[in-house]
Amino acid sequence: MLELKNLYKTLGDFKLQDINLEIKDGEYFVILGPTGTGKTVILEIIAGMYHPDQGNLFYNSRNYDKLLPEERKVGFVYQDFALFPHLNVKKNIEFGIHTEIRGEIKERLNSLIKLLNIAHLLDRYPSTLSGGEQQRVAIARALVTEPEILLLDEPLSSLDPQTKENLQRELIKIHESLKTTTLHITHDFKEALFLADRIAVMHNGRIIQVGTPKEIFSTPESVFVANFVGMENIFQGKLDDKKVILDNGLEIDVVIKSRINENVYIAIRPENILLSKKRLKSSARNVFKGKLLHVMDQGALYKLTIDIGVLINVFITNQSYNEMNYKIGDETWVTFKASAVHVF
Numbered sequence: 001m002l003e004l005k006n007l008y009k010t011l012g013d014f015k016l017q018d019i020n021l022e023i024k025d026g027e028y029f030v031i032l033g034p035t036g037t038g039k040t041v042i043l044e045i046i047a048g049m050y051h052p053d054q055g056n057l058f059y060n061s062r063n064y065d066k067l068l069p070e071e072r073k074v075g076f077v078y079q080d081f082a083l084f085p086h087l088n089v090k091k092n093i094e095f096g097i098h099t100e101i102r103g104e105i106k107e108r109l110n111s112l113i114k115l116l117n118i119a120h121l122l123d124r125y126p127s128t129l130s131g132g133e134q135q136r137v138a139i140a141r142a143l144v145t146e147p148e149i150l151l152l153d154e155p156l157s158s159l160d161p162q163t164k165e166n167l168q169r170e171l172i173k174i175h176e177s178l179k180t181t182t183l184h185i186t187h188d189f190k191e192a193l194f195l196a197d198r199i200a201v202m203h204n205g206r207i208i209q210v211g212t213p214k215e216i217f218s219t220p221e222s223v224f225v226a227n228f229v230g231m232e233n234i235f236q237g238k239l240d241d242k243k244v245i246l247d248n249g250l251e252i253d254v255v256i257k258s259r260i261n262e263n264v265y266i267a268i269r270p271e272n273i274l275l276s277k278k279r280l281k282s283s284a285r286n287v288f289k290g291k292l293l294h295v296m297d298q299g300a301l302y303k304l305t306i307d308i309g310v311l312i313n314v315f316i317t318n319q320s321y322n323e324m325n326y327k328i329g330d331e332t333w334v335t336f337k338a339s340a341v342h343v344f
């Protein structure tokens with residue numbers, strides 16, 4: 001287990017504060033947060049590039065603080081690949097391996113080359129490779145020394161959407177095959193949801209929520225997290241038994257599973273809301289009549305903004321939008337279950 005205990009680090013005006021994480025052996029763990037929130041600093045502390053001002057770092061009860069960077073069994077992949085332009089792919093992968101042990105790891109090297117599908121690239125130079133090919137080479141170089149921990153610093157951020165999707169699948173395949181404890185950082189919550197066993201959300205140098213992808217996605221614990229994972233519909237109000245009364249008096253039925261303060265926020269995912277031209281016969285307790293104010297074509301989906309006393313965003317498919325033949329100003333019914341409302 002990789003343990004980060006009470007880590008603090010000040011770098012100029014930036015402060016990393018009270019970082020506490022436990023990452024299980026073989027886990028694919030993602031740190032999610034906006035640019036500049038300190039994600040890379042955590043990786044660099046683990047790799048030994050920085051020493052924390054306070055706190056400790058342990059791997060399987062061994063104090064990593066006492067080890068030099070070269071003594072830590074860590075593989076590091078940066079977002080810019082950091083390949084040596086004057087070396088071909090094979091020599092890039094072998095770089096950093098002591099000459100006397102290259103023969104010993106030949107089988108592992110061949111296995112990685114096959115796993116990452118880069119055998120046909122071995123004699124080529126980085127400048128001739130696509131972004132996805134360069135990233136595969138960088139991953140192979142990080143893994144060939146059999147690291148205890150693999151650190152991935154925004155590894156997909158510079159790739160086009162199709163290459164990014166392909167490499168996400170590659171990362172899952174690699175992890176399932178090798179079971180290397182992996183810490184991956186990103187600002188893309190869709191990427192985190194696809195890859196992670198668990199996610200830590202960061203904001204302003206702090207960890208503000210840790211959980212499974214489903215927990216982070218469906219039950220955010222703050223307005224920041226709710227916004228960051230695309231809740232879209234976030235409103236403030238007061239809890240009154242099994243209703244939340246919004247500031248404008250609108251009443252929303254909710255399901256409460258634990259004690260919570262009277263002053264609350266609610267959040268409703270746009271995809272959990274139904275639209276209809278007529279009132280639906282449904283067991284759903286939240287049904288409101290509204291007016292269509294805005295439509296945004298997002299490719300596979302349309303995002304519709306409806307005024308029901310508050311502005312609420314709804315996702316519907318292209319087919320549904322065309323069949324319903326909506327026009328700006330149309331009256332429509334908005335329906336969602338009490339269980340679809342997250343209260344925090």
